[in-house]
Amino acid sequence: MNRFLAGAVLLLGASAVLAEPGGRLLATGGATSIEGAAGGGIVPWAVLAGYGTRDEWGGDVFATRVDSGDYRLDAYGVSLGLSNRLELSVARQRLDMDALSKAAGLPDKTLNQDIYGLKLRLFGDLIYEQLPQVSLGVQYKRQRSFLIPALVGAERDSDTDYYLAASRLFLGAVGGYNLLLNGTLRYSRANETGLLGFGGDRRDSRSLLKEGSVALLLNPQWVVGMEYREKPDNLSFAGESDWHDLFVGYFPSKRLALVAAWADMGEVATLDGQQGLYLSMQLSY
Numbered sequence: 001m002n003r004f005l006a007g008a009v010l011l012l013g014a015s016a017v018l019a020e021p022g023g024r025l026l027a028t029g030g031a032t033s034i035e036g037a038a039g040g041g042i043v044p045w046a047v048l049a050g051y052g053t054r055d056e057w058g059g060d061v062f063a064t065r066v067d068s069g070d071y072r073l074d075a076y077g078v079s080l081g082l083s084n085r086l087e088l089s090v091a092r093q094r095l096d097m098d099a100l101s102k103a104a105g106l107p108d109k110t111l112n113q114d115i116y117g118l119k120l121r122l123f124g125d126l127i128y129e130q131l132p133q134v135s136l137g138v139q140y141k142r143q144r145s146f147l148i149p150a151l152v153g154a155e156r157d158s159d160t161d162y163y164l165a166a167s168r169l170f171l172g173a174v175g176g177y178n179l180l181l182n183g184t185l186r187y188s189r190a191n192e193t194g195l196l197g198f199g200g201d202r203r204d205s206r207s208l209l210k211e212g213s214v215a216l217l218l219n220p221q222w223v224v225g226m227e228y229r230e231k232p233d234n235l236s237f238a239g240e241s242d243w244h245d246l247f248v249g250y251f252p253s254k255r256l257a258l259v260a261a262w263a264d265m266g267e268v269a270t271l272d273g274q275q276g277l278y279l280s281m282q283l284s285y
Contacts, residue, residue: 021254021284022051022058024084026220028126028169031249031259032062032282035115035139035193036077036091039165040227041261041278042243043211045182046135046167047126048087048119049079050284051254057082060284066263068276072096077115087135089117095195100269106151111195112144124166132168139163141194152237152269154197155204161188163211177216180225184211191234192268200234207232215249223249241266245278257282 030039030047038060039045050058059080066073077091095111117139124131139161143149146157165184173179186209189199199205209232215225229243247261261278268274 022056023053024051025127026254027217027223027249027251027257029058029060029081029284031257031280032060032064032077032079034064034066034073034075034091034093035141036062036075036079036089036117037119037137037139038079038081038087039167039182040213040215040225041245041247041259041280042229042263043182043184043213043227044119044137044163044165045184045213046121046124046133046165048081048084048121048135049089050081052081052084054084056084058285060282062280062282064278064280066276066278068263068265068268068274070097070099070271070274071268079117085121087117087119089115089119091115091117093193093195095192097269100271106148108145108148111148113194114142114144115194116140116142126167127169127171132166134164134166137161137163137165141190141198143194143197146197149191149195149197152196153201153235154191155199155201156189156197159189159194159198161186161190161194163187169217174216177218180213180215180217180223182213182215184213185209186211186230189232189234191232192240196235196269200236202236203232203234221251223247223251225249238270239267241268247278255284257284 037044038049052058063076079089119137124133143157163186167182209230245261245263259280265274
């Protein structure tokens with residue numbers, strides 16, 4: 001997996017520099033979420049990776065870091081968009097929790113998982129049709145070490161999230177600026193996106209969770225907005241807070257996207273007040 005992702009990042013990174021991206025408008029592919037799907041930083045949108053139209057392929061490679069002081073999350077991966085109809089993605093997440101490990105005497109200092117995603121555009125279009133673009137997504141998540149999640153009450157080391165996303169870009173909707181609205185419903189029992197396993201001693205069934213994004217396009221290169229992600233609460237050892245962020249995205253060209261955000265994650269694995277800087281870079285081809 002490590003060699004595959006490293007090779008894919010190098011190969012597609014070179015492609016992003018050399019190849020001309022597809023025919024979709026700048027920034028309409030969004031960024032890449034921490035789970036590898038196209039959209040916002042913490043919420044997948046109905047858009048697909050890359051800039052490929054119905055006759056083109058495209059995709060992205062990304063790297064993201066979120067640092068709250070007590071925790072640091074690193075995520076990276078690669079995605080492929082096929083004919084603006086299907087998206088395939090693979091991502092890896094690593095959560096460093098040195099502060100909690102020392103305080104609680106935990107046997108490991110990191111949590112790791114792999115995420116394999118598939119997203120299918122069902123109908124509609126982000127801009128040109130009357131209906132919004134609607135996509136169905138599936139994310140298979142697998143823990144790389146289940147020791148700590150099992151100790152805190154998680155029931156499974158792997159599971160699948162399902163989500164339905166609807167996105168629409170309204171041209172000139174706010175003072176002449178373009179406005180993007182996205183709503184996502186997720187069916188999941190992942191604890192902290194799966195880094196703390198799936199299901200728990202409090203509840204082992206999936207929950208229907210609400211997610212949303214609002215983005216204002218100040219011009220073709222600059223985007224500002226906010227996101228919200230509801231979380232389940234399956235483990236009795238610690239509460240799990242909903243997530244929020246305020247973000248700014250810079251798209252100097254179709255090949256590059258840079259996103260910075262202030263993320264509020266609330267309580268994470270017994271440590272409250274987890275807030276910090278989110279930074280992400282995406283190369284597209």
